[in-house]
């Protein structure tokens with residue numbers, strides 16, 4: 001087992017019909033880092049992410065997490081191992097309050113049953129922990145609002161808070177800045193940096209200035225394959241990377 005890398009893939013491939021969306025990808029994510037997966041449109045980022053989060057099964061190759069083969073482990077199984085995908089906003093319970101959303105996540109993490117509708121008293125026990133998380137995420141002032149009333153940026157912050165309540169060892173973030181305005185981007189970047197303390201983060205992200213700002217290491221995909229890997233300075237100066245982005249129409 002390679003203790004330095006928390007997540008490793010070998011020969012990871014996914015074809016749709018005859019088309020290789022992801023082809024022979026060897027990804028190695030170092031423990032305790034923020035690692036970004038980037039690449040021009042159609043590069044295979046989403047497909048790769050869906051393989052790692054178990055939304056898709058690979059055509060070939062393997063995935064190891066903490067030295068354990070998780071190629072055939074399902075999404076619930078990897079979550080139990082501490083590898084958690086950030087919830088989509090759609091998975092936030094819109095008609096629960098912000099506080100209730102985090103309480104439910106804490107309750108799940110601590111192994112209580114999911115019968116929150118009849119155990120209000122039990123859930124109250126989680127209030128203090130939930131409020132602490134909300135304070136950390138700048139959401140304390142909206143704790144008693146329904147999630148549906150929040151701005152897009154705050155919904156995303158809530159999504160991160162509920163994911164962190166699960167105490168993941170590693171978080172997988174799918175385009176955390178998608179749809180965000182300038183101010184929200186700065187705020188969410190700060191939250192991601194906070195969330196990264198003591199854990200590993202792998203994110204797919206289109207916003208290259210965010211990637212430059214947050215990432216320790218970057219893997220660039222193009223046409224389903226790993227084109228380059230390194231820190232931002234290295235990959236952004238790599239002529240093959242520049243060419244791939246220009247070729248795809250976005251330099």
Ligand SMILES: Nc1ncnc2c1ncn2[C@@H]1O[C@H](COP(=O)(O)OP(=O)(O)OP(=O)(O)O)[C@@H](O)[C@H]1O
Pocket residue numbers: 016019020021039040041042043044045046047048
């Ligand atoms: N279910 C599918 N069936 C057929 N082709 C697919 C499927 N999913 C993805 N593809 C193709 O695989 C390639 C990689 O797609 P993918 O969405 O992984 O790229 P991406 O890097 O995430 O792109 P973008 O930045 O545009 O989201 C694309 O050519 C896409 O059309």
